[in-house]
Amino acid sequence: MCGVCGCGKGETRMEADQAGHEAGHDHADHDHAHHDHAHHHHGEHQDTLRDDPARRAHLVSVEQDILGKNNALAAHNREHFNSHSVLALNLVSSPGAGKTSLLVATLQQLLPGATVAVIEGDQETSADADRIRATGAPAIQVNTGRGCHLDAAMIDEAFHRLHCQDGILFIENVGNLVCPAAFDLGEAHKVVIASVTEGEDKPLKYPNMFAASSLMLVSKVDLLPHLDFDVELLIANARRVNPSIAVIKVSATTGEGIDRWLRWIGAARDMAVASA
């Protein structure tokens, strides 16, 4: 199994982009080597080892972050985004919160003027990338196989294929509120999407994701008249785990709140370019 992302070795698949590069999740391009577990045979030497004082059990200090390799690659991605004047946003949510619909609505507003690109993460199928490409935006689908999240190495490879410059990169993570919280991709911000068809207690059940996000988009607000859902309680719960999280209520169906979301993106982009 792949050491960084937990995908089965060679199981992650990246589709070819429209320029015709070969598909495949070729880890060999970068520092993401699959470890080979050396198998050691014990047995006849064990008695002599036990008798040798230099070979007795002892503690060695390591002091290494277990996510260190992913974090180093994420830092590399961050530098890459900065040098290309690209704002990278990592969109996270549970399955079915409306990430792709919201992204399609966003791209339809942005595309006349802005340069955009999309990396789509899903366990299987290229259905989401197909929906994105129908808007005219370039998109690459990463299928993680058994893996439950995108990691920095996958983003490194996908970004190289997208050739994005002076624009906005949307990374739609695998629908999962647990694992993607652990893996920094090099994004400027995580944006968590919580729909009003979920429970108000989502931020308390999955606090790490809400704590790691800069913005919460409350999606599907057009459905509120038909639901017994307390938006203010959802927001209060999100602020219990992240006092500084920004909140925008949106609907991909009616377009409500999309203008505010676009202004937030604009401000985030200006900040990213200014600090690059």
Added chain:
Amino acid sequence: MHEVALCNSLVEIICEQQRQRGFQRVRRVIVEVGVLGHVDPHALDFAFEVEARDSPAEGAELEIREIEGRAWCMDCSKLETIARRGDACPDCGGFTLIVEQGEELRLKELEVI
């Protein structure tokens, strides 16, 4: 389920350590896990046993040392101890807390022979 991926990274670091230091095998793996982080210690323990197979750490004991959660209460201007994210400040009951400690995930030491 990302604990499987984390244990893979852990075993990868152990293999690197073996190449650098030349020990035979690992008997105990000591990791620090913050209680406010994203790791479930039981899932980590289970995943480690599986992922360590055919590695220098096969059969090794995984010792998980929990690091308590500490957060600044911005209303009290004090560093407080909290058990989990979303808990209130034990002094004022407020939620304006900035986490200072408790998100660690670190390979601390190896007991090797």
